[in-house]
Amino acid sequence: xxxxxxxxxxxxxxxxxxxxxxxxxxxxxxxxxxxxxxxxxxxxxxxxxxxxxxxxxxxxxxxxxxxxxxxxxxxxxxxxxxxxxxxxxxxxxxxxxxxxxxxxxxxxxxxxxxxxxxxxxxxxxxxxxxxxxxxxxxxxxxxxxxxxxxxxxxxxxxxxxxxxxxxxxxxxxxxxxxxxxxxxxxxxxxxxxxxxxxxxxxx
Numbered sequence: 001x002x003x004x005x006x007x008x009x010x011x012x013x014x015x016x017x018x019x020x021x022x023x024x025x026x027x028x029x030x031x032x033x034x035x036x037x038x039x040x041x042x043x044x045x046x047x048x049x050x051x052x053x054x055x056x057x058x059x060x061x062x063x064x065x066x067x068x069x070x071x072x073x074x075x076x077x078x079x080x081x082x083x084x085x086x087x088x089x090x091x092x093x094x095x096x097x098x099x100x101x102x103x104x105x106x107x108x109x110x111x112x113x114x115x116x117x118x119x120x121x122x123x124x125x126x127x128x129x130x131x132x133x134x135x136x137x138x139x140x141x142x143x144x145x146x147x148x149x150x151x152x153x154x155x156x157x158x159x160x161x162x163x164x165x166x167x168x169x170x171x172x173x174x175x176x177x178x179x180x181x182x183x184x185x186x187x188x189x190x191x192x193x194x195x196x197x198x199x200x201x202x203x
Contacts, residue, residue, distance in 0.1 A: 001106060001132045004185050009107055012192070013100040024094050027058055027086065034082050035059065040095060045112035048129050049122060052115055053104040056095035060086050069116070070168075072151035072160030096135050108188040109134025110176035121169060128176045131183070136195040139175035143168070 031039045041059040044052045060083025061067075061075065079087070086092040099105045105112055112133035118125045134140075147168050154160040 009100050013097050017097050046118045058092040060092050070164050072154035106132040106134040108137050108191050124173045128173050131180045138179040139172040
């Protein structure tokens with residue numbers, strides 16, 4: 001990560017943390033009252049092929065100790081009413097500002113993968129994770145809706161895994177590598193604004 005990109009992340013994360021603190025406190029209170037503990041969903045993600053970190057989100061699903069892999073139709077029944085709202089508006093990702101401040105992730109970059117997929121596709125992620133993972137990015141903006149549509153009909157964990165690994169991982173990786181070749185600070189700011197205004201325009 002370049003010093004300019006890191007400085008941009010720190011400034012934006014600090015400003016957003018101040019602005020969104022009341023929203024985050026309100027969300028935490030609502031989740032505690034309506035859904036109970038835990039308030040946060042903490043999961044290992046990878047920042048490089050051999051270095052993991054703990055990614056923070058607001059919890060949007062009922063707790064399942066055996067949970068693993070990406071979310072498909074097989075997990076849809078576990079999404080709580082509050083979680084549906086948070087996911088729709090991406091408010092569940094507010095705690096990731098902590099990860100940005102820590103330097104685990106950037107605002108813009110490939111979405112941080114689970115360890116299981118890095119181990120399954122080491123050649124792909126060796127290239128993808130040369131860029132610091134991010135909250136949003138080219139692949140997130142261009143492919144997120146398609147990924148949701150592909151995974152939603154999946155009725156079992158095995159089906160979700162097969163669709164994700166065969167149809168989502170390679171396509172997102174191609175977009176992530178295009179981003180890596182073209183990334184600039186101005187380009188990152190445009191992707192951040194595109195993420196914000198996409199949410200406004202859709203809702």
